[in-house]
Amino acid sequence: MPIIKTTQVTKVYNPDTIPVHALAGVDLEIEAGEFTAIVGPSGSGKTTLLNIIGGLDQPTSGSIEVGGQDISKFSDSEMIDFRQKNIGFVFQAYNLIPVLTAEENVEFVMLLQKRSKAERQARVKELLESVGIADKWDKRPNQLSGGQQQRVAVARALASKPTFVLADEPTANLDSKSTANLLDIMARLNQEEGITFVFSTHDQRVIDRARRVVTLVDGQVDTDVYK
Amino acid sequence: MLLRLAWRNIWRNKRRTYITVASIMFAVFAAIAMSSIQRGAWGHMVDNVVKYYFGYAQIQKDGYWEEQSIDKAFLMDEEVKALQTKLPHVKDFIPRIESFALASYKKSTLGVLVVGTNGEKENAMTKLGTRITKGTYLQPGEKGAIIADGIAENLKIGVGDTLVLLSVGYRGANAAGKYPVKGLVHFGSPELNKRMVYLPLEEAQYFFAADGLVTSIALDIDDKKNIEPTILAVKSKLNQDKYDVLNWKEMIPSLVEAKQLDEAGAKIMLLILYVIIAFGIFGTILMMTKEREYEFGVLLAIGMHRMKLGLTIWVETILLGILGAVAGMLFSFPIVYYFYKQPITMTGDMAKAYEKFGVEPILPAALGLDIFLIQALIVFLMTSVLAIYPLLKIRGLRPVEAMRE
Ligand SMILES: Nc1ncnc2c1ncn2[C@@H]1O[C@H](COP(=O)(O)OP(=O)(O)OP(=O)(O)O)[C@@H](O)[C@H]1O
Ligand SMILES: [Mg+2]
Numbered sequence: 001m002p003i004i005k006t007t008q009v010t011k012v013y014n015p016d017t018i019p020v021h022a023l024a025g026v027d028l029e030i031e032a033g034e035f036t037a038i039v040g041p042s043g044s045g046k047t048t049l050l051n052i053i054g055g056l057d058q059p060t061s062g063s064i065e066v067g068g069q070d071i072s073k074f075s076d077s078e079m080i081d082f083r084q085k086n087i088g089f090v091f092q093a094y095n096l097i098p099v100l101t102a103e104e105n106v107e108f109v110m111l112l113q114k115r116s117k118a119e120r121q122a123r124v125k126e127l128l129e130s131v132g133i134a135d136k137w138d139k140r141p142n143q144l145s146g147g148q149q150q151r152v153a154v155a156r157a158l159a160s161k162p163t164f165v166l167a168d169e170p171t172a173n174l175d176s177k178s179t180a181n182l183l184d185i186m187a188r189l190n191q192e193e194g195i196t197f198v199f200s201t202h203d204q205r206v207i208d209r210a211r212r213v214v215t216l217v218d219g220q221v222d223t224d225v226y227k
Numbered sequence: 228m229l230l231r232l233a234w235r236n237i238w239r240n241k242r243r244t245y246i247t248v249a250s251i252m253f254a255v256f257a258a259i260a261m262s263s264i265q266r267g268a269w270g271h272m273v274d275n276v277v278k279y280y281f282g283y284a285q286i287q288k289d290g291y292w293e294e295q296s297i298d299k300a301f302l303m304d305e306e307v308k309a310l311q312t313k314l315p316h317v318k319d320f321i322p323r324i325e326s327f328a329l330a331s332y333k334k335s336t337l338g339v340l341v342v343g344t345n346g347e348k349e350n351a352m353t354k355l356g357t358r359i360t361k362g363t364y365l366q367p368g369e370k371g372a373i374i375a376d377g378i379a380e381n382l383k384i385g386v387g388d389t390l391v392l393l394s395v396g397y398r399g400a401n402a403a404g405k406y407p408v409k410g411l412v413h414f415g416s417p418e419l420n421k422r423m424v425y426l427p428l429e430e431a432q433y434f435f436a437a438d439g440l441v442t443s444i445a446l447d448i449d450d451k452k453n454i455e456p457t458i459l460a461v462k463s464k465l466n467q468d469k470y471d472v473l474n475w476k477e478m479i480p481s482l483v484e485a486k487q488l489d490e491a492g493a494k495i496m497l498l499i500l501y502v503i504i505a506f507g508i509f510g511t512i513l514m515m516t517k518e519r520e521y522e523f524g525v526l527l528a529i530g531m532h533r534m535k536l537g538l539t540i541w542v543e544t545i546l547l548g549i550l551g552a553v554a555g556m557l558f559s560f561p562i563v564y565y566f567y568k569q570p571i572t573m574t575g576d577m578a579k580a581y582e583k584f585g586v587e588p589i590l591p592a593a594l595g596l597d598i599f600l601i602q603a604l605i606v607f608l609m610t611s612v613l614a615i616y617p618l619l620k621i622r623g624l625r626p627v628e629a630m631r632e
Contacts, residue, residue: 084530
């Protein structure tokens with residue numbers, strides 16, 4: 001059974017004024033353990049699709065099943081719980097809490113989940129090590145480079161043991177070295193720990209690393225290639 | 228964690244925090260200073276006016292105050308005298324007999340108020356002795372009058388001359404007497420300065436043909452706060468059909484009215500102050516909320532519940548409020564204390580106005596813990612209410628939109 005299944009998902013912005021059909025019937029299935037890139041020209045609906053899959057936005061029509069449950073009918077509070085439990089987010093930029101250290105940022109979601117202190121400490125350590133910035137545990141985001149911040153963001157996304165990680169253009173603000181480094185970490189986590197990644201990108205080097213590439217054009221799946 | 232997050236957020240933008248805390252501090256200070264000066268000034272005024280003549284409370288015969296007739300004089304019997312030892316807060320009883328009389332010297336005549344009183348006791352409460360401008364104060368066992376210098380001027384009488392008093396005594400008896408003027412006193416109030424004549428109590432009783440009778444007993448109470456309990460105690464111990472106990476408020480209602488009017492004015496001033504400060508604080512909160520919308524979006528996205536997020540932000544603002552309120556109290560204390568010890572001296576017209584009422588022209592501050600706490604609490608509560616704004620904002624925030632910059 002796929003962990004994500006969208007059926008004829010559409011999204012219309014501004015339906016009452018100048019409607020924008022951002023998604024025009026997307027059918028997509030993603031299995032556990034995938035390392036999938038969503039690509040496509042600007043405005044093709046990548047962000048919109050990721051937001052809907054991540055429960056940040058609701059579709060105009062169609063259904064989204066995540067782990068077998070239909071999330072399109074969730075209430076606001078159910079959505080928040082759903083996101084907290086199932087989804088790890090990595091956003092384009094500036095998504096760490098500025099007043100918390102790297103360690104605290106990673107720990108934060110587990111605090112929301114009311115995990116025990118021992119568990120939190122062990123996991124934070126493990127995660128910071130696996131993204132390679134254990135030595136920067138006590139630094140605030142503004143004391144870290146963009147690449148380091150994104151690695152903390154990946155660690156944070158994984159802290160909640162999510163069903164999958166969504167990343168909307170995670171490397172857009174990074175130089176090529178940091179991009180390669182982040183991709184290495186993500187690929188390793190995917191291979192060694194079986195974590196599912198779904199990310200959007202414009203960057204050909206990132207696309208090359210993906211094992212499945214879904215191309216959107218005008219809000220519809222144009223091509224879907226497994227490598 | 229919530230607290231830690233809030234605390235760190237406070238120090239995130241130090242300058243804004245300082246400005247906000249400083250403005251709350253200033254608000255608290257201004258409110259405390261205003262209230263303290265106001266209370267202090269009125270306390271001073273009331274003390275002066277009340278001690279001037281009336282005392283904080285008086286025992287009178289039932290119905291005397293309405294008529295103010297010598298016929299409502301009463302015997303200061305053992306029962307009344309014995310009362311004094313049973314009232315812990317009453318320093319002394321000042322029995323007086325008073326009524327109107329005509330005062331003449333040579334060809335001039337003037338209506339005056341004759342007050343028979345015990346010189347020593349009177350001086351202890353009203354400091355009458357300090358008002359002497361010429362001659363000497365009432366001496367025990369001496370037959371003589373102390374008159375206000377306004378009367379002396381009108382009648383062209385001086386110390387050593389003999390004043391003739393004519394009046395109607397107790398139950399219609401004829402009252403006439405001659406009294407050498409022993410001294411002149413000056414009152415700031417022109418009203419009093421042209422009508423007060425003091426005689427030793429026994430002389431006055433003899434003059435009014437009212438041996439052993441008094442029209443009032445002023446109570447020299449040790450502290451304002453003991454007025455009401457003392458009055459209640461006196462009432463419970465005296466026959467209420469025969470006697471009446473009045474507090475100064477009943478005897479000088481105009482002063483009470485003036486005080487209330489002034490207090491109402493001060494309340495409006497405070498309200499304006501609160502509104503100005505509220506706008507300032509709200510501005511900061513508004514800016515903070517706007518600036519952090521993106522961050523709020525991220526927090527909602529990663530699964531923080533709106534309630535929890537709202538609470539964190541609320542706590543943050545509340546902490547600012549507490550900081551400001553405490554700083555305001557600490558800042559106010561030495562200043563208010565200074566003006567409590569070193570009252571502001573007024574000059575010019577204000578000083579004249581005060582002196583007219585026989586009040587020393589100073590503005591002392593009151594030092595009241597309640598003022599500090601209440602004003603700090605008001606400003607703090609105001610901040611807490613304003614802190615609801617980000618909560619409302621967070622309630623309707625959509626993470627996708629918040630994060631779209
Ligand atoms: N909130 C919105 N209101 C109106 N139109 C929107 C909104 N969000 C997105 N759109 C429109 O929907 C379409 C799809 O946008 P989306 O952001 O999903 O594209 P994208 O593939 O992520 O583009 P990019 O590569 O530039 O990030 C675009 O035409 C965009 O202008
Ligand atoms: Mg996008």
